[in-house]
Amino acid sequence: MHVPSIPALTAADPQLAALVEREAERQHDKLRLIPSENYVSTAVLEASGTVLTNKYSEGYAGRRYYEGQQLIDPIETLAVDRARALFGVDHANVQPYSGSPANLAVYLAFAEPGDPVLGMALPMGGHLTHGWSVSATGRWFRSVQYGVRRETGRLDLDQVRDLARRERPKLIFCGGTAIPRTIDFPAFAEIAREVEAVLVADIAHIAGLIAGGAHPSPVGHADVISTTTHKTLRGPRGAMLMCTQAHAKALDKAVFPGLQGGPHNHTTAGIAVSLHEAAQPSFAAYAAQVVRNAQALATALLDRGFDLVSGGTDNHLILADLTSKGIGGKPAAQALDRAGIECNYNTVPFDPRKPFDPSGIRLGTPALTTRGLSQAQMPTLAGWIDEAIAAATKEDEATLTRIAGEVRELLAEYPMPGWSSRP
Numbered sequence: 096m097h098v099p100s101i102p103a104l105t106a107a108d109p110q111l112a113a114l115v116e117r118e119a120e121r122q123h124d125k126l127r128l129i130p131s132e133n134y135v136s137t138a139v140l141e142a143s144g145t146v147l148t149n150k151y152s153e154g155y156a157g158r159r160y161y162e163g164q165q166l167i168d169p170i171e172t173l174a175v176d177r178a179r180a181l182f183g184v185d186h187a188n189v190q191p192y193s194g195s196p197a198n199l200a201v202y203l204a205f206a207e208p209g210d211p212v213l214g215m216a217l218p219m220g221g222h223l224t225h226g227w228s229v230s231a232t233g234r235w236f237r238s239v240q241y242g243v244r245r246e247t248g249r250l251d252l253d254q255v256r257d258l259a260r261r262e263r264p265k266l267i268f269c270g271g272t273a274i275p276r277t278i279d280f281p282a283f284a285e286i287a288r289e290v291e292a293v294l295v296a297d298i299a300h301i302a303g304l305i306a307g308g309a310h311p312s313p314v315g316h317a318d319v320i321s322t323t324t325h326k327t328l329r330g331p332r333g334a335m336l337m338c339t340q341a342h343a344k345a346l347d348k349a350v351f352p353g354l355q356g357g358p359h360n361h362t363t364a365g366i367a368v369s370l371h372e373a374a375q376p377s378f379a380a381y382a383a384q385v386v387r388n389a390q391a392l393a394t395a396l397l398d399r400g401f402d403l404v405s406g407g408t409d410n411h412l413i414l415a416d417l418t419s420k421g422i423g424g425k426p427a428a429q430a431l432d433r434a435g436i437e438c439n440y441n442t443v444p445f446d447p448r449k450p451f452d453p454s455g456i457r458l459g460t461p462a463l464t465t466r467g468l469s470q471a472q473m474p475t476l477a478g479w480i481d482e483a484i485a486a487a488t489k490e491d492e493a494t495l496t497r498i499a500g501e502v503r504e505l506l507a508e509y510p511m512p513g514w515s516s517r518p
């Protein structure tokens with residue numbers, strides 16, 4: 096059952112409550128390998144479900160447009176101070192509703208419509224909001240996009256420098272959604288300084304690794320740091336913008352009143368709790384284990400003949416090109432899901448297939464690390480993945496069902512925050 100338990104919801108809306116209960120059980124029984132997902136603690140779940148959702152508080156602590164902020168101000172200040180301490184930044188804004196609006200606020204703060212902006216192309220591993228064509232950021236700005244080298248699958252910094260010199264972008268985004276390698280923030284900073292661009296490090300995926308010391312920090316290199324709070328950082332769905340004092344006013348004004356109205360105070364409370372958790376020694380151990388698990392899984396997949404973009408991983412994420420396995424990313428991801436292994440299909444750099452049916456799958460280890468799995472189990476996981484993909488090419492449903500049972504059996508040993516088998 097769901098933890099905290101939901102008796103009032105069950106009484107008031109049994110239909111919805113039943114769906115929530117089933118989702119909690121699904122999250123318990125499946126091996127969740129989507130690299131942007133995690134399990135938040137029960138404390139974060141509790142904070143996110145409080146009466147703070149009842150309160151309006153447009154503005155910032157001490158400067159609100161509504162009365163009754165006696166407790167909201169210290170809650171938001173706590174979240175801000177914890178973010179500043181954890182990441183070592185001058186200023187933090189914890190109000191962005193999610194990663195995409197946080198990035199929109201950055202554009203609003205530093206660019207005008209039609210200005211040149213530079214980001215990583217979505218099919219190369221960037222994010223929609225880094226200027227991809229279908230995004231508002233690609234339509235309203237003159238977006239220029241960089242990628243990775245065909246031979247290495249690694250970021251092409253020469254291309255970034257050439258494009259920056261030629262286009263003189265107002266903003267340069269680094270970071271992304273499918274980058275298995277360490278991001279060289281000092282190198283980006285040097286390019287940004289040369290062309291007088293604002294460097295934005297979008298650390299949505301790796302914020303927890305940075306907080307836990309398992310990835311270099313962009314602090315001191317990037318002008319602005321944008322992050323979601325719900326991926327490796329293991330907080331509620333939300334986002335933060337961090338920066339030096341010089342940019343604080345511009346960013347705050349862009350978030351409110353530039354882009355948003357009232358902040359989601361229940362989420363702010365959840366963020367505060369997760370930042371407190373991320374400051375504990377156990378979180379550094381988790382961050383190191385996420386990377387250790389990803390590297391062990393990558394090695395085990397390579398041993399089974401998988402073709403990994405860039406040949407492996409430095410972080411929490413693996414991008415596998417399934418061309419050599421004779422299956423597309425989408426049917427593979429669907430078969431894996433039937434085998435109790437949840438991942439997502441993903442384009443690989445220079446993908447010859449369509450985005451809705453690409454060549455790759457994206458795997459990550461944050462959620463399974465939170466469950467307590469370690470590197471010793473990664474060869475078993477790689478074996479299941481390999482077997483399930485082979486079964487998918489032969490339409491062998493029995494094997495997929497068998498693997499799903501084995502996955503469930505393994506995970507029964509690893510408790511999940513948010514769900515308990517005991518009523």
Ligand SMILES: *Cc1c(COP(=O)(O)O)cnc(C)c1O
Pocket residue numbers: 131193194195196198221222224270271272297298299300323333
């Ligand atoms: C997830 C992500 C975002 C967007 O976050 P949402 O909360 O989904 O809007 C932005 N940038 C990067 C790099 C991301 O990985």
